[in-house]
Amino acid sequence: MSVWRRYLVKDVTGRLVDLPSRLFDSADDGTAPLPHFAGRCVELVAAVIVGDRVSHGRVTELAFTKLYFDQLGYVDAAKRERMIRLMLESCADRRCGSHRQDSHRQGDCSRLAHRAGAARDQLSREFGWEPKPDERDAALSRLDPARLRAAHREPAQTLH
Incomplete structure (x- = not known):
């Protein structure tokens, strides 16, 4: 095979x-x-x-x-690097998990979720078909x- x-x-x-x-x-x-x-x-x-x-x-x-x-x-190497960076950023919110967290960690997760969502949107606009x-x-x-x-x-x- x-x-x-x-x-x-x-x-x-x-x-x-x-x-x-x-x-x-x-x-x-x-x-x-x-x-x-x-x-x-x-x-x-x-x-x-x-x-x-x-x-x-x-x-x-x-x-x-x-x-x-x-x-x-x-x-285009610069575009390829940008795509990889956006892919990594788009996964950043997955590190937070769903378990109970303290309020400081919840704030960090909220920021990560916002940044990851923005990266997913940008990735889709620039590289999605x-x-x-x-x-x-x-x-x-x-x-x-x-x-x-x-x-x-x-x-x-x-x-x-």
Whole structure:
């Protein structure tokens, strides 16, 4: 059994097209740019697939996000760092727990909850992509046709 990644990007016509993982990795690690993405924000579908490559495997994780490229066509490192920082800040309120706390700690938790909520909102605005149902179906059709057929027969599963 193998685990691999596949990426799709929305092109200028709105179609989802493959972005080979080796090209994405090169743009992400700074070894080779993707000049046609230079200075752009693209909508990206990232999938983790598990299975036998011969039988095409199954999508186990599906994420829809916005990805920013710098002026040369590399993944924008500053935007990537901002996304990671916002992700960490968005989880800050989870440290408080639900057990009974003293009033000083409750104030800290209230501030953390406010800051985490603001980070989640900012993360969603800057990096979130809420695909339309037909975009989600198009991604599944390209990445895991069997899952798409099953999704139309069974209650919807949540993929993020």
